[in-house]
Amino acid sequence: IMDINQQIKQLRDTLRYHEYQYHVLDDPKIPDAEYDRLFHQLKALEQQHPELITADSPTQRVGAKPLAGFAQITHELPMLSLDNAFSDEEFNAFVKRIQDRLIVLPQPLTFCCEPKLDGLAVSIFYVNGVLTQAATRGDGTTGEDITLNIRTIRNIPLQLLTDNPPARLEVRGEVFMPHEGFNRLNERALEHGEKTFANPRNAAAGSLRQLDPKITSRRPLVFNAYSVGIAEGVELPATHYERLQWLKSVGIPVNSEVQLCDGSEKVLEFYRSMQQKRPTLGYDIDGTVLKINDIGLQRELGFISKAPRWAIAYKFPAQEELTR
Numbered sequence: 001i002m003d004i005n006q007q008i009k010q011l012r013d014t015l016r017y018h019e020y021q022y023h024v025l026d027d028p029k030i031p032d033a034e035y036d037r038l039f040h041q042l043k044a045l046e047q048q049h050p051e052l053i054t055a056d057s058p059t060q061r062v063g064a065k066p067l068a069g070f071a072q073i074t075h076e077l078p079m080l081s082l083d084n085a086f087s088d089e090e091f092n093a094f095v096k097r098i099q100d101r102l103i104v105l106p107q108p109l110t111f112c113c114e115p116k117l118d119g120l121a122v123s124i125f126y127v128n129g130v131l132t133q134a135a136t137r138g139d140g141t142t143g144e145d146i147t148l149n150i151r152t153i154r155n156i157p158l159q160l161l162t163d164n165p166p167a168r169l170e171v172r173g174e175v176f177m178p179h180e181g182f183n184r185l186n187e188r189a190l191e192h193g194e195k196t197f198a199n200p201r202n203a204a205a206g207s208l209r210q211l212d213p214k215i216t217s218r219r220p221l222v223f224n225a226y227s228v229g230i231a232e233g234v235e236l237p238a239t240h241y242e243r244l245q246w247l248k249s250v251g252i253p254v255n256s257e258v259q260l261c262d263g264s265e266k267v268l269e270f271y272r273s274m275q276q277k278r279p280t281l282g283y284d285i286d287g288t289v290l291k292i293n294d295i296g297l298q299r300e301l302g303f304i305s306k307a308p309r310w311a312i313a314y315k316f317p318a319q320e321e322l323t324r
């Protein structure tokens, strides 16, 4: 038989494994009822032995009391906005600028192509594999400390799923609200005579700006990572796509539509395929983000004052708000 410590450790590891299978691989191995049973078993054990509770336990997602306000956080690396393209011609001009600038021009030029999630950009820090801090993008230099709210988002792990975590890792990505949860939230607001949200992006922003984490915890928010910021004590892969795969391997959710495209023709095919898929995704996107995949080339191209030279957001034409 196992002692209490071993029982608690085994339950935590089991819950973390099933959270990974469900939220990151979309491949649950047990029914939700079984997950809930294990969760409440751990909750009960921790209730009986509160001295064994740790902040990174799967039971510790909802902070106790509301905050009086949000502290400010200065990003060690600025969170830059993206330059936009609104036509194939503008995208091709972006590619030509890159080709003219690169000393050695690889053939083909490989892009990592991603849906442009329409939510809120956030930065999440893991120190020795444990979630320690999270902030909004803010103005790109300074954001708000929303750590307690970020901890309530079920697909964000409180601990990285690796025995050899980096000393410090910054994960950047988008918090958004899928349509199904958005519609349910607005229906309930209507029933209770409360204000409704105009769109899922506003609902996500409003939910992350709640001073009471209990309210945020009840909101159907989802996180998808799209880049690595600070990384210390780990040798990262040499391409952006491989870095996203690495994030997935340590328990961080990444959007399933991300793919590599060799050359601008394939990139434009990706853009059109995402435009076709858009109404079926179940969450809002406002275009695509197309990034030079090789990190060395990204470094060579650098940033224009506000935006990276190596990435562009190719947006869809503004959609009539009436059609939702």
Ligand SMILES: NC(=O)n1nc(-c2ccco2)nc1N
Pocket (backbone or CB within 6 Å): 080, 081, 082, 114, 115, 116, 117, 118, 174, 226, 227, 289, 311
């Ligand atoms: N919003 C969104 O989905 N983004 N935003 C970036 C980004 C912003 C700066 C560098 O990369 N990438 C994706 N997929």
